[in-house]
Amino acid sequence: MSHILVHGSVKHRLQWDSPPEHLSFDPLLITLAEGLRETKHPYTFVSKEGFRELLLVRDAPEKAVPVLPRLIPVLKAALSHSDDDVFERGLNALVQLSVVVGPSLNDHLKHLLTSLFKRLRDKKFKEPITKALQKLEQHGGSECLIIIKAKIPTYCSICC
Template structure:
């Protein structure tokens, strides 16, 4: 019939009908059976890209008004403006979130920045209103699996307690489970 194509060599080839053509798949559209035997593997030479944390992203775009100054022995922070003039909200909260960082320079900047901000004159008046939002962030640092992060969180809690005094008492029940 009309479905048969005759070649000059005498071979006959049947043409596919429209229904038969729709049933065929391109190799890209259907996985090969051997794909089940070849699970995807991790390329150990590929650069590992972890999404940046909120703190590292803020630091990278200049949202934290201080920078790390590398000394020959000791590091220190250089503030772009006097720390007394910096608004504690959101900076103190951002620095507290940075306490959970595990990479340099974020670990140093968050720890030193938190400490230096609490040393400014009038820090208690600026920090007390932030306690309801600051305590859960410190709790997260105290609950971290990394011992160094826990230590930074504990140091920050001691510094905060020295500054705000008895105002922290109402929030201790949230923190004591992580400290014990």
């Protein structure tokens, strides 16, 4: 892996061997997404922070869109996980991804929404999931709203 964890007294951070903008998203972004299912530190931190930092690079959209077909099943596994923290990391990663790839995520969304719909029954996830769906709609556009409503009929659009 091309990073190490630097332990600070208060804040941890990743120190990359190569700048993240020079790294290939295939397979690194997928590997980091697989790590979202980890439950032990430092793996949880490395996967979450590494995923976030890769998606912040300038050419992230061009690098992320081609790996979506391989990334979606991995995100679905995190969103379907029984561990609440793993689910939350998956949900955050999904939102971060939607910001970067926008409507390109729409074709893959139906594979992820069932997991979100199931968790909506849990009161503690109602608000985070609703906010995530709003972000997905915001970045995915009107087509995204149609896809969300088909899988989660109770969702209320932010545009209304």
